[in-house]
Structures are given as structure tokens and as C-alpha cells.
Amino acid sequence: MYQHAIQQIKNAIFPIFYQSVQGANTQLGVSGTGFFIDNFGHFITAHHVMSEVPPQSTLLYFGNVPERVIPAVPILEIYSDPSRDIFLGKVETGALPPVKLSFEKPNIGKSVCLCGYPLAQITKNPNGSLHVGNVRQYWQPTFVIDKITANIGNRYYSGFMTQDISLNGMSGGPVFDLEGTVYGVDVAFLTREIPQKDRAPIAVHNGVVVENNTLVDVYQKVNIGGYY
Numbered sequence: 348m349y350q351h352a353i354q355q356i357k358n359a360i361f362p363i364f365y366q367s368v369q370g371a372n373t374q375l376g377v378s379g380t381g382f383f384i385d386n387f388g389h390f391i392t393a394h395h396v397m398s399e400v401p402p403q404s405t406l407l408y409f410g411n412v413p414e415r416v417i418p419a420v421p422i423l424e425i426y427s428d429p430s431r432d433i434f435l436g437k438v439e440t441g442a443l444p445p446v447k448l449s450f451e452k453p454n455i456g457k458s459v460c461l462c463g464y465p466l467a468q469i470t471k472n473p474n475g476s477l478h479v480g481n482v483r484q485y486w487q488p489t490f491v492i493d494k495i496t497a498n499i500g501n502r503y504y505s506g507f508m509t510q511d512i513s514l515n516g517m518s519g520g521p522v523f524d525l526e527g528t529v530y531g532v533d534v535a536f537l538t539r540e541i542p543q544k545d546r547a548p549i550a551v552h553n554g555v556v557v558e559n560n561t562l563v564d565v566y567q568k569v570n571i572g573g574y575y
Contacts (some may be wrong), residue, residue, distance in 0.1 A: 348525065349460050353486055355527035359383050359446045360520060362412050362464040362482055363392060363422070367401035374401055377467035377482060380520035381408075381436065382529070388442040391562065392519030393534045394427050394434045395502075408438040412464075412479045426565055432502045432534045433557065434519075435565055446521055446529045450559050453491050453507060453530045460524075461487040461509065461533050461554060463517035485517070495555060499535050505561050506531050509554040522556045531556040 360382045367374040379396030383389065397406055410417040417440065426435040453459065468481035489509040496505045509522070521529040535555040540548035 348458075349486065349488055352460065352523055352525055352527035353462075356382075356446065356460075356462060356521060356523055356529075357414075357484055358411065358444050360462060360464075360484065361390075361408060361410065361443065362467060363396055363519065364407040364409055364419075364469075365400040365404040366407060366419075367404040369401075369403060375469045375471070376400075377464050377469065378406075379518040380463035380533075382519075382521045383443050383445045384448065385445050386442060388438045388440065389425065390436050390438070390442075391521075391532055392434050392436065393532060393557075394429050394432045395534075396519040397422075397424075397427070397434050397436070398429065408440065409479075411443055412482045413484075416479060428565070430501075430503055431557070431561065432504065433532075433562065433565060446523070447527065448559050449528045449530050450563070451530075452494075452558060452560070453524070455491050455493060455507075457491045458525060459489060459491060459509060459522050459530065461489060461517055461520060461522055463520035463533065465517050487517075489554065492553065495537075497537065497555070499537060499555065502535070504534060504555050504557060506534075506556045506558040508537065509556060529559070531558045532562075 362377045381390040381392040406422040408420040420440045423437045470478045493508045495508045520533045522531045523529045537553045539551045
């Protein structure tokens with residue numbers, strides 16, 4: 348169903364690595380996912396992907412892991428909005444092909460797909476290079492179930508909800524349709540409880556997606572992409 352779209356999107360997404368050095372200890376990990384929006388290295392992710400990392404961390408780009416691994420490149424901050432959980436960054440290297448963005452609001456019931464790099468495991472080889480065999484792209488078909496404006500963890504989200512059980516590492520990934528067109532950024536999940544008589548409530552997990560319309564002023568502020 349999503350084979351064609353995945354072939355397009357898989358070349359535009361990448362894992363965001365962090366490296367935290369504290370004394371003799373070095374910690375490596377993947378905090379989330381980013382995706383390129385132009386041919387000049389600009390990318391979008393969720394702000395918490397960049398901020399909720401161990402202290403004294405450096406954020407790094409290693410390429411389109413696991414397909415293409417390159418030497419570490421620092422990630423530059425171009426614009427961030429913690430209150431709306433938006434981060435626009437740039438890498439000074441040969442960027443991956445950008446995604447195609449849509450600024451239309453997807454209808455309820457529309458089939459979409461989430462993607463990212465959940466549950467990544469990283470180790471170092473004896474020569475100091477990264478072993479990324481367990482850093483894999485993940486694809487999760489779902490659908491739009493409702494519009495949403497909500498405050499979650501002191502962040503304001505405007506977009507839509509998806510039926511989803513979120514996995515750590517999916518945040519910041521693009522949400523796209525069968526044609527590979529991206530409608531927003533996967534940023535959070537919302538858990539709601541449905542009361543049940545004489546039994547424990549049923550927990551319902553929904554993904555929260557920031558629509559591209561929310562990002563228009565971001566593009567305007569930095570004058571990139573021709574998206575406005």
C-alpha cells in the first residue's frame with residue numbers, strides 16, 4: 348500500500364544523534380527523526396528532540412542511516428519555537444532529497460503513515476566508528492481521526508490526531524500519504540482514558556501531528572524553501 352511513498356520518504360529522513368561526554372564516559376543515542384525540506388540542508392524536527400537529551404550533549408548528523416553513514420556533521424540551529432515544539436535546523440553537507448509538502452488540511456479518515464527511528468541501539472566499533480545495525484527506519488500506517496488543538500506538557504499543538512501507539516524515536520518524523528506528500532510533523536502522543544463501569548478505564552493512545560500550515564511563519568522568518 349505504501350511501497351511507492353516509502354521509496355520517496357526513506358531518502359529524505361535521518362536519525363538525530365546526540366553525543367554526551369561527561370568525564371571519561373561518552374554516551375551516544377538517537378533522540379528522534381528529522382527530514383529535509385529543501386536542497387540546501389534545511390530540515391524540520393520537533394523541538395523536544397533537540398532539547399530533551401542528556402546534559403552537555405552535541406547534536407550530530409551521520410547521514411541517512413543505515414543506508415548511508417558519513418562522518419559526523421554538527422547540526423546548526425536556524426530557528427526554534429519551544430512552545431509549539433518546532434525546530435528548524437541545517438547541516439552543512441550534501442543534503443538528502445527534500446520531501447514534498449502539502450499545506451492542505453487532511454480530511455478525517457485520510458490514510459497517512461508515520462515514520463522514524465524508534466528504539467535505536469548504538470555501539471562503537473573498536474576503530475571508533477559507529478555500529479548502526481540496530482538503527483532502523485520504521486513505518487507505521489495509520490489514519491487521521493480528528494483535528495486537535497491542545498496543550499500537552501506546556502506546549503501548544505495545532506494539527507490533527509492519528510490512531511497510534513507511539514514509539515520512542517518517532518518524534519520529528521514526517522507524516523505522509525500514499526503519494527509521499529507530507530502533511531505534518533509527528534510531535535507527541537495523547538493518552539485518553541475511557542471510563543468503564545465496574546472495571547479499569549481503557550487507555551486510548553493517539554498520535555499528535557503539527558500541520559504544515561503551522562510551519563509557514565517559520566519558513567517566512569528564515570526566508571527559505573519558497574513555501575509561502
